[in-house]
Amino acid sequence: MLIYSNNFNLKHIADSGQCFRMNPVEDAKYSLIAYDKYIELTQVKDNCIELSCSEEDYNQIWKHYFDLDFNYEQIVTGLSEGQDDFLKNAAKFGNGLRILKQDIYETLISFIISQRKNIPAIKNCIEILCVKYGKRKISRECGGKEYYTFPSPESLANASAQDLKITGLGYRDRYILKTSQSVLKGDIDLKALRQLSFEETLKQLQTLSGVGIKVANCVALYGLHHIEAFPIDVWIARILKDIYNDQFNLEPYNGFAGIVQQYMFYYIRNKK
DNA sequence: AGCCAGGTCTTCG
């Protein structure tokens, strides 16, 4: 089916570092695995995307996943026409970036893995984890394509420390194990986080093993859609220091700082 | 080859 939107760019989203299982398959075409589903998406035109899914899956999953009920136009135009030169360029450069609504547990585990790894390494590591601990499935829509779902909390909580060693997790293996056990035991109720305030959510997430302020903000932003979150990693920290001399004022972007952050991150990582 | 990666945890002063 075809979707029309002025702010929906597959390449930018795939390279945005917020999701790790969206990859190019051929020119302008991407595969994506999320919520136990496999989908292929093609950028037909700047403002037109073709999805391989049924209308039912679109309405139940993908419309929500890509945050397509939200209009990014005003915010992105606001940035690209504002007075901040860096954000102007970032907004123009990354136009079509959106903040995805990903599964909370997958986001949590993915961003625990992300610490001190580059993005290709994160992707590889997650893929190994999925093949080893996820479910093998076949996509009907996409020519019998084989894929693996993201592991459940049970499967990772019950993984042996020995087996985890060979997944390339490094020292993060114990974080994954402990956090998955916390989720499984109910020490934390990931779904219930949706009822909490942003600040309280960050606090609860940080009780988990391997989750500090940065990962907590990423989970809040990409898994719970707190678009006021502003994760500061090494790249954003460099921007704040080098471009803004540590004087960046978030206040004008109150309530959607996460979108600003995403455009900053994409721009600094991908501009020549 | 050697540095660095979407940080966190522990230890030290």
Add this chain to the structure above:
DNA sequence: CGAAGACATGGC
């Protein structure tokens, strides 16, 4: 308290 050091592995 805040600052420094340790941490596993792989990509480039």
